[in-house]
């Protein structure tokens with residue numbers, strides 16, 4: 001507001017200009033000079049120069065600084081040069097309606113039969129890498145089945161499956177480096193599997209046993225591993241998003257040539273933290289890939305109750321972020337998009353948004369019965385007609401890299417791997433309960449030491465009432 005009070009209007013060649021008074025640029029130009037300048041290339045000049053006016057002596061230092069930092073202060077009648085937006089003026093009164101814009105298309109490489117639609121888009125990865133992706137997708141599926149059943153039997157307290165979203169995990173993880181930092185929501189276990197985090201360790205976390213890196217403190221599926229550059233998951237939705245931007249900004253400042261990938265669901269994108277993250281990432285030019293898994297539901301909330309715009313992808317350009325929508329059930333499309341996104345992040349030092357369209361085939365979690373809000377037929381249709389694993393298998397079969405025999409032997413092998421890890425996880429004791437007092441702070445404060453002693457005393461007297469034998473005794 002101050003700017004307008006301090007500016008003066010002048011007329012040059014019939015056009016009105018605002019002259020910004022300032023002191024410290026020291027470019028003092030009289031009106032003749034202004035004429036000459038504007039006659040040649042006035043727009044360029046007016047963008048770059050700030051003019052002094054006599055009134056500058058009366059301004060405070062802070063006002064001068066403020067004004068000095070405003071890059072564009074002049075306007076002419078046909079070009080809108082407000083500091084907040086550069087555009088053209090129009091005289092028709094028109095509200096931009098969502099219908100004025102076409103929906104953003106969905107990029108895909110293969111159709112539902114695993115046929116490549118445009119050969120140029122085939123990433124042509126080698127057989128080893130392709131089969132590794134397929135094996136990862138299927139072992140995740142096997143692990144989900146075992147842990148889901150385990151929860152149903154009360155062996156673990158909670159579980160969330162990844163059914164139908166395997167393509168988004170493996171396509172994205174395979175396209176970036178294992179030391180690019182990943183932030184997840186909770187439905188991205190495939191990224192960890194791709195990075196070599198053992199099934200044993202995933203199960204240890206779900207069981208909260210003595211081999212759990214989190215010492216049994218988090219709910220199941222809240223994985224995290226420093227060695228695999230995967231930041232520990234926490235329940236409050238979207239909180240990882242601004243944190244991911246901060247990490248990406250740090251990488252940029254340290255010139256690490258690393259990026260951050262941040263996964264989230266379309267429901268989580270309604271949180272305020274989504275906005276904070278997108279805006280910070282854009283304005284700070286942080287090399288982060290925002291990877292949205294749009295699976296149609298946020299627990300029982302369908303997308304038409306979540307937003308009215310064109311999904312999540314259309315929000316990207318609004319923040320100044322290059323954005324793409326991909327078929328999340330097409331692992332190759334996800335791979336290509338993520339690879340290209342990483343290139344943009346590093347070469348242009350800016351964030352990218354990927355919206356991967358998919359379908360949550362499983363229930364939201366073991367605490368949910370999704371038949372209460374969607375039809376079983378709808379779920380079956382996605383499972384049977386557009387499953388990322390089935391599609392990718394068809395692609396591999398066309399390349400003659402996979403067949404029924406290989407499928408059979410891999411099914412047996414992967415089941416064996418999962419069951420071995422499962423048996424091990426069940427047998428291990430829980431961590432020592434005294435560890436619950438650790439890591440609240442880096443160093444345990446006196447007050448916590450006292451509480452720990454109280455627990456010890458309590459258990460001496462009443463230990464018989466607690467399942468102490470389930471816990472590791474050191």
Ligand SMILES: Cc1ncc(C[n+]2csc(CCOP(=O)(O)OP(=O)(O)O)c2C)c(N)n1
Pocket residue numbers: 187235236237264265266267268269293295297298299360364
């Ligand atoms: C801040 C916050 N609000 C609400 C919840 C409860 N909650 C857990 S998951 C979830 C739905 C998230 O849906 P979406 O982001 O689409 O991911 P999806 O489960 O579909 O993968 C909600 C509302 C939460 N964990 N945190």
